[in-house]
Amino acid sequence: MEKIFNLTSTFKALEEDDGGVHICGMASTADFDRAGDTIDHAAWTKGGLNNFEKNPIILFNHNYDKPIGRATGLKVTPDGLELKAKISKSAPDHVAQLVKEGILGAFSVGFRVKDADYLSETDGLKIKDAELFEVSVVSV
Numbered sequence: 001m002e003k004i005f006n007l008t009s010t011f012k013a014l015e016e017d018d019g020g021v022h023i024c025g026m027a028s029t030a031d032f033d034r035a036g037d038t039i040d041h042a043a044w045t046k047g048g049l050n051n052f053e054k055n056p057i058i059l060f061n062h063n064y065d066k067p068i069g070r071a072t073g074l075k076v077t078p079d080g081l082e083l084k085a086k087i088s089k090s091a092p093d094h095v096a097q098l099v100k101e102g103i104l105g106a107f108s109v110g111f112r113v114k115d116a117d118y119l120s121e122t123d124g125l126k127i128k129d130a131e132l133f134e135v136s137v138v139s140v
Helices: 041-045 050-054 092-100
Strands: 004-017 020-029 057-060 063-077 080-087 106-119 124-138
Touching: 020 063, 020 092, 020 106, 041 063, 041 080, 041 124, 050 063, 050 124, 057 092, 063 092, 063 124, 080 092, 080 124
Parallel strands: 057 124
Antiparallel strands: 004 020, 004 106, 020 080, 057 063, 063 080, 106 124
16 A cells, blocks of 8 residues: 555643754554544554654654654654654744644654555554654644
């Protein structure tokens, strides 16, 4: 399957320094998205984080031309994929300020499905193996 998926979850601003902001939250959980898909936390333990960890850039709204920060921590937990990041004060579109004000408060992951089972009850996928392409701060 060559479709790129995006699933969204919320984060919190931790602290401010030098005009930027540190954020922490679940980049991915096992919750079902609007399309009926879910990612098992173990999907991230099969090597699918390796390339992202080499260049852990955080994007704005999945736009590869708008890097806004860098992941400072990435950990698979029983609840999903936990992420810590620093959003630069130089981020475009006033992203750091919008995060500080609580207007932006969600992560979304862009990834490739490597293995999944079809779920007839949701008409979606239970994703069992995935390659993380990027994590974005998103408005919707």
